[in-house]
Amino acid sequence: MTERKIRVLIAKPGLDGHDRGAKVVARALRDAGMEVIYTGLRQTPEMIAEAALQEDVDAVGLSILSGAHMALVPRVLELLRANGQGHVHVFVGGIIPESDIPALLQMGVRAVYGPGTSTQKVVEDLRAAILQEKPA
């Protein structure tokens, strides 16, 4: 059996066209030895959940700068659970007002990363969370 690989989907739901943040995170996760599935701009929650299912990912990172996170994130979480993927570690990055963070975490998001977060922190959190849940 080969070493267990962490598989992560990085997705950009909604209509904003700025994917630099998503690409920076994707690149950092790749450099940390993870397999990153990148799906590009303007994904619907349905597209994201479908890709997460087919790719059997351990984690989904959502990059949202449009302000629509309170609509998009719960929908993604709901679809993942409906598909039997409630175990998937969902994290959110982008422009998220401080006041919305508790509600997102309450819904089941595992972490929210604002601008200026070091990619090293994202990598460490993810590794710790996933390897703890599913050792080797």
Added chain:
Amino acid sequence: MTTLAEEVLAGSRLALARLLTLIENEDPQGEAALDRLFPHSGRAHWIGVTGSPGAGKSSLVNRLARAFRSPADGSPPRTVAIVAVDPSSPFTGGALLGDRVRMRDLSGDPGVFIRSMASRGALGGLARTTPAVVQALDGAGFDIILIETVGAGQSEVEIARLAHTVIVVEAPGMGDDIQAIKAGILEIADILVLNKADLPGAENALRTLRSMLELGHPGRESAPPSAPSSEWRPPLIATVAIQNEGIPELMQHLQAHAEYLRRSGGWQVRDRSRLQTQLEELLQATLLKRWRSSLPDGEYQQILTDLQARRISPYQALHSLLGEAPFPQSFQRGSSALLT
């Protein structure tokens, strides 16, 4: 573990996705499920798509999948699985799998299943477990399996041993006629596609590729003498994948190649030689591991030390390890006499 394979056969996409992960990780549970699925495999048309990075493989795969889902001739839609391989970093083992970016219009179609794979250190353009993943998708009942290789240069030709039909995708401006007659990737084409045929230089590229094809095609079934000689002449098709130009023509040639393989017996020949390769690879790995574990501790290391000190040659090491007498002196003298 009956359940995973049963669930896959019953159409569970979650079970299928889990199974593919187990296969990729070479987990024994995946092997057990494959045992159950194997009798159901052997029906799908395995189509390889290979070519240089940026030639447009993913866009072409996207268009082909759409065409199989709604055939222009009004025939019933075929179900399609896509296996898209991208390279793993040789330094970190990480990978960025981006082929889905070009396949977004397939989203929401329950007759399509897309799986990205990292090459995980394999060099032939596929991952080591790609054949098993494709076999699982075949067993799961997909009609068509499109296998997209990593962006390939000249020697990533593993796909020729895996697929029934290989499409080699080129784009204008990739090199002169000497590039085109080098051995390797162009030789394995059953169908040659010049994508991005609306770009400057397309006419030149078409001319070069056409003259290369006219020089002759060795044919992939040259190995078994029983196989029919390659009456199949690889067609050259100009496409602009993002505008769907040339796709209907490409679909006709894919259909024609599948019919040709069935008619000529090539389908069976390729199936058998693929299974033989798979079995032999398994045998090699397993026998080596078993034999190594049967050796007394230290013997192998001692032989390696003798080898490195030039006390024995690799051939002598081999015979010593296998406990065989080396060739008789007379034979050795005879053979060295032949050499001098």
